[in-house]
Amino acid sequence: xxxxxxxxxxxxxxxxxxxxxxxxxxxxxxxxxxxxxxxxxxxxxxxxxxxxxxxxxxxxxxxxxxxxxxxxxxxxxxxxxxxxxxxxxxxxxxxxxxxxxxxxxxxxxxxxxxxxxxxxxxxxxxxxxxxxxxxxxxxxxxxxxxxxxxxxxxxxxxxxxxxxxxxxxxxxxxxxxxxxxxxxxxxxxxxxxxxxxxxxxxxxxxxxxxxxxxxxxxxxxxxxxxxxxxxxxxxxxxxxxxxxxxxxxxxxxxxxxxxxxxxxxxxxxxxxxx
Amino acid sequence: xxxxxxxxxxxxxxxxxxxxxxxxxxxxxxxxxxxxxxxxxxxxxxxxxxxxxxxxxxxxxxxxxxxxxxxxxxxxxxxxxxxxxxxx
Numbered sequence: 558x559x560x561x562x563x564x565x566x567x568x569x570x571x572x573x574x575x576x577x578x579x580x581x582x583x584x585x586x587x588x589x590x591x592x593x594x595x596x597x598x599x600x601x602x603x604x605x606x607x608x609x610x611x612x613x614x615x616x617x618x619x620x621x622x623x624x625x626x627x628x629x630x631x632x633x634x635x636x637x638x639x640x641x642x643x644x645x646x647x648x649x650x651x652x653x654x655x656x657x658x659x660x661x662x663x664x665x666x667x668x669x670x671x672x673x674x675x676x677x678x679x680x681x682x683x684x685x686x687x688x689x690x691x692x693x694x695x696x697x698x699x700x701x702x703x704x705x706x707x708x709x710x711x712x713x714x715x716x717x718x719x720x721x722x723x724x725x726x727x728x729x730x731x732x733x734x735x736x737x738x739x740x741x742x743x744x745x746x747x748x749x750x751x752x753x754x755x756x757x758x759x760x761x762x763x764x765x766x767x768x769x770x771x772x773x774x775x776x777x778x779x780x781x782x783x784x785x786x787x788x789x790x791x792x793x794x795x796x797x798x799x800x801x802x803x804x805x806x807x808x809x810x811x812x813x814x815x816x817x818x819x820x821x822x823x824x825x826x827x828x829x830x831x
Numbered sequence: 832x833x834x835x836x837x838x839x840x841x842x843x844x845x846x847x848x849x850x851x852x853x854x855x856x857x858x859x860x861x862x863x864x865x866x867x868x869x870x871x872x873x874x875x876x877x878x879x880x881x882x883x884x885x886x887x888x889x890x891x892x893x894x895x896x897x898x899x900x901x902x903x904x905x906x907x908x909x910x911x912x913x914x915x916x917x918x919x
Contacts, residue, residue, distance in 0.1 A: 638845075706887050
């Protein structure tokens with residue numbers, strides 16, 4: 558059986574890449590330290606495959622066909638199309654057998670994911686991977702979560718998806734395959750709205766506290782009550798909820814949090830207690 | 832209210848070749864989309880508030896970046912609207 562070796566989360570503000578050289582040296586140092594510590598923890602966990610949860614920022618999907626959740630089952634996936642992400646590999650190896658197992662496990666349990674045999678991985682997937690600077694990039698099973706265009710999955714369903722991923726890892730038949738989960742996005746931010754640039758630090762601190770405490774009901778109630786008001790980008794916290802539930806909702810260790818107005822995002826970095 | 836064709840225009844302009852064509856000949860590209868006259872006029876005057884009520888906010892941001900508007904100007908125009916776009 559596969560082994561679930563770690564669950565992690567990181568913000569993915571595109572300006573971290575696009576405007577990197579415009580950030581102060583102090584800010585670059587803070588951000589690099591956070592991603593670096595996340596990378597050290599991920600490397601210590603030693604995953605051979607990362608199941609990565611990120612929104613699709615209108616790269617793969619449009620209004621014609623907008624899945625709530627899509628599991629990447631391909632042999633490989635394309636690197637980011639954004640011009641400011643040229644330093645990232647143009648092709649990323651997938652793990653089709655694990656991806657397919659996740660999809661089949663989901664369908665057997667009455668979940669209905671979309672699947673893709675070839676995804677384009679935008680900055681949401683690739684900024685954390687690049688900044689974490691892992692010694693080698695593990696194979697990926699990318700999973701897109703619709704965090705951008707309403708209607709979106711309920712928080713309750715995100716918890717269910719997380720538990721499902723844990724069961725899929727546990728039931729995957731390849732002996733000792735080491736699998737980690739990386740959730741990207743959040744915390745509070747507002748993009749293309751009249752509040753763009755606003756960071757809700759109070760929300761972020763309360764959100765972090767709720768994740769750290771771990772319990773499902775208070776976290777769900779908090780997010781249902783406050784997430785939408787903290788900016789449209791804050792919906793990406795759904796990805797954190799999936800990772801949180803997969804890890805057993807035992808709480809997490811906050812690596813770093815800071816509001817970074819230069820990139821418009823409350824940037825959070827964490828690893829879950831397994 | 833979602834304007835499908837306006838959204839489609841903004842989505843398509845993420846393609847660098849389409850964006851270059853748009854910057855070179857905006858009217859030619861716009862003619863391919865069945866956009867309402869009031870929408871065309873809003874595009875012409877860079878009306879962030881009007882367009883923002885009809886498309887996803889991320890697509891709105893991509894569009895104005897593609898059209899050459901700086902982040903500072905885009906933010907200033909957004910903040911002036913004082914209204915949330917229809918999309919979350």
